[in-house]
Amino acid sequence: xxxxxxxxxxxxxxxxxxxxxxxxxxxxxxxxxxxxxxxxxxxxxxxxxxxxxxxxxxxxxxxxxxxxxxxxxxxxxxxxxxxxxxxxxxxxxxxxxxxxxxxxxxxxxxxxxxxxxxxxxxxxxxxxxxxxxxxxxxxxxxxxxxxxxxxxxxxxxxxxxxxxxxxxxxxxxxxxxxxxxxxxxxxxxxxxxxxxxxxxxxxxxxxxxxxxxxxxxxxxxxxxxxxxxxxxxxxxxxxxxxxxxxxxxxxxxxxxxxxxxxxxxxxxxxxxxxxxxxxxxxxxxxxxxxxxxxxxxxxxxxxxxxxxxxx
Amino acid sequence: xxxxxxxxxxxxxxxxxxxxxxxxxxxxxxxxxxxxxxxxxxxxxxxxxxxxxxxxxxxxxxxxxxxxxxxxxxxxxxxxxxxxxxxxxxxxxxxxxxxxxxxxxxxxxxxxxxxxxxxxxxxxxxxxxxxxxxxxxxxxxxxxxxxxxxxxxxxxxxxxxxxxxxxxxxxxxxxxxxxxxxxxxxxxxxxxxxxxxxxxxxxxxxxxxxxxxxxxxxxxxxxxxxxxxxxxxxxxxxxxxxxxxxxxxxxxxxxxxxxxxxxxxxxxxxxxxxxxxxxxxxxxxxxx
Numbered sequence: 001x002x003x004x005x006x007x008x009x010x011x012x013x014x015x016x017x018x019x020x021x022x023x024x025x026x027x028x029x030x031x032x033x034x035x036x037x038x039x040x041x042x043x044x045x046x047x048x049x050x051x052x053x054x055x056x057x058x059x060x061x062x063x064x065x066x067x068x069x070x071x072x073x074x075x076x077x078x079x080x081x082x083x084x085x086x087x088x089x090x091x092x093x094x095x096x097x098x099x100x101x102x103x104x105x106x107x108x109x110x111x112x113x114x115x116x117x118x119x120x121x122x123x124x125x126x127x128x129x130x131x132x133x134x135x136x137x138x139x140x141x142x143x144x145x146x147x148x149x150x151x152x153x154x155x156x157x158x159x160x161x162x163x164x165x166x167x168x169x170x171x172x173x174x175x176x177x178x179x180x181x182x183x184x185x186x187x188x189x190x191x192x193x194x195x196x197x198x199x200x201x202x203x204x205x206x207x208x209x210x211x212x213x214x215x216x217x218x219x220x221x222x223x224x225x226x227x228x229x230x231x232x233x234x235x236x237x238x239x240x241x242x243x244x245x246x247x248x249x250x251x252x253x254x255x256x257x258x259x260x261x262x263x264x265x266x267x268x269x270x271x272x273x274x275x276x277x278x279x280x281x282x283x284x285x286x287x288x289x290x291x292x293x294x295x296x297x298x299x300x301x302x303x304x305x306x307x308x309x310x311x
Numbered sequence: 312x313x314x315x316x317x318x319x320x321x322x323x324x325x326x327x328x329x330x331x332x333x334x335x336x337x338x339x340x341x342x343x344x345x346x347x348x349x350x351x352x353x354x355x356x357x358x359x360x361x362x363x364x365x366x367x368x369x370x371x372x373x374x375x376x377x378x379x380x381x382x383x384x385x386x387x388x389x390x391x392x393x394x395x396x397x398x399x400x401x402x403x404x405x406x407x408x409x410x411x412x413x414x415x416x417x418x419x420x421x422x423x424x425x426x427x428x429x430x431x432x433x434x435x436x437x438x439x440x441x442x443x444x445x446x447x448x449x450x451x452x453x454x455x456x457x458x459x460x461x462x463x464x465x466x467x468x469x470x471x472x473x474x475x476x477x478x479x480x481x482x483x484x485x486x487x488x489x490x491x492x493x494x495x496x497x498x499x500x501x502x503x504x505x506x507x508x509x510x511x512x513x514x515x516x517x518x519x520x521x522x523x524x525x526x527x528x529x530x531x532x533x534x535x536x537x538x539x540x541x542x543x544x545x546x547x548x549x550x551x552x553x554x555x556x557x558x559x560x561x562x563x564x565x566x567x568x569x570x571x572x573x574x575x576x577x578x579x580x581x582x583x584x585x586x587x588x589x590x591x592x593x594x595x596x597x598x599x
Binding site (some may be wrong): 037149 | 313315316319320323324326327328330331334335337338340343344351357358360364400401403404406408409410413414419422423425428429430431432433434435436437438439442454455457467487488489492513516517518519520524535538539542561562563566567569573574577581584585
């Protein structure tokens with residue numbers, strides 16, 4: 001039998017292998033085609049960044065211009081602005097937005113009544129399922145200078161209405177706060193899952209030892225989820241270049257471009273709306289490369305500190 | 312329980328209840344604006360949290376014009392078509408990749424991982440979809456997001472967690488993988504299909520960008536695009552009656568009625584979503 005196995009030729013083994021795995025490969029075929037066309041196709045399309053893309057010539061027919069678009073990009077005053085805005089908004093979102101889901105999870109975890117906890121949870125992650133268009137409608141009802149509720153209160157108190165969506169400072173505030181409102185409930189889910197994994201005996205022992213709730217939170221709950229916190233934080237840093245395209249596009253307007261225009265919105269306006277294909281592609285490519293580097297670095301850090309990254 | 316503990320419990324609970332109310336309040340206010348008639352606005356000069364009189368004229372009007380119902384229908388079509396494609400393609404890729412001895416498995420795992428980290432960007436996608444002739448079609452909104460690598464990995468993990476003996480014994484009995492998938496694996500994977508199906512469906516229903524880039528014909532626009540137009544006061548020129556009706560109702564009332572109509576399906580499905588996904592998110596959370 002062993003001799004017979006050793007004598008099987010490659011051709012025979014290949015045929016057997018195909019009949020065994022062929023069906024599975026056929027199953028994967030539509031998916032593979034999808035990835036090749038719609039994910040890897042656009043990656044190939046990045047060559048446009050190095051060409052002077054003419055729609056009628058197509059990608060292959062358009063002439064090469066090397067790094068010219070990148071030179072234009074880096075020396076453009078707009079680039080400095082959008083890069084600054086991207087990093088500022090992203091930084092603020094992380095600084096102000098990272099703690100709330102953790103705090104919410106800790107608070108929910110301390111709630112002794114499961115019914116109330118489920119209700120609050122259900123309510124707080126509802127906004128996650130709403131589109132930014134819907135949320136912009138809600139924001140309009142509250143913040144519009146003419147009829148918004150907040151401005152009505154301000155006017156009733158004798159003040160001047162605030163143009164929240166068209167003033168630089170307030171716009172950024174709204175961006176950060178609305179993002180938190182939308183995602184705090186959903187973000188808390190992961191921390192709650194981690195908290196539920198902490199050994200209850202630890203809490204019992206601490207109670208017996210006379211620790212109060214604050215001490216229990218500080219010495220058991222938080223350390224218990226510390227690795228999850230660190231991991232998620234590091235991974236969030238890996239996405240610093242993503243400042244929230246869809247949200248900002250839907251909420252912004254030319255009056256606040258100075259602070260609101262991020263890389264993605266600039267690419268969209270210049271690329272899709274004004275057809276400056278090559279330049280916009282070059283910009284997008286720059287962002288993707290930086291993003292990739294950030295993700296790889298952050299994943300390395302995560303592996304070093306917490307033992308594993310996202311793969 | 313000491314008094315300190317009791318106080319802590321009450322304060323914690325109250326804060327959470329306030330938070331819950333603060334999350335719900337915006338919805339409540341939007342609804343009350345949507346039913347406020349013109350005379351209330353005239354009398355008080357502003358909208359109120361609890362209007363003294365209500366009218367459903369805004370809703371009646373919006374539903375009578377073709378605009379929002381048609382957009383609603385488009386979104387329903389896009390969501391059904393899209394989610395079906397999503398689940399079929401994701402399952403067809405996840406199952407083979409869950410078989411540990413598949414030749415070339417690590418290659419394909421890297422193959423689906425790379426697009427998670429790096430993409431060609433909007434402009435190349437735009438040019439691609441245009442050159443494929445998919446402009447102004449439902450396909451343009453559905454195909455570019457046919458598979459989410461993240462969801463694919465979740466489903467693959469799920470399939471791997473199924474007891475191997477079930478599948479191995481079927482293989483020994485001579486069953487082909489396709490029939491194993493359909494007759495054994497799929498019936499067992501209802502939770503993951505429901506969860507991922509919901510994630511995909513919500514994504515389609517809330518979809519905005521792909522339609523913005525690839526659809527210019529109003530009659531094909533999905534709900535979110537039309538809603539945005541209503542909110543921005545950009546209305547379809549083909550409907551002159553829209554403009555005259557705006558004199559009978561306050562602008563914000565019309566807008567908020569449109570918002571409420573758009574949110575209702577999501578709210579209606581929400582309790583059902585809730586029941587299924589907590590498990591699914593755990594799956595994703597632990598793996599992810």
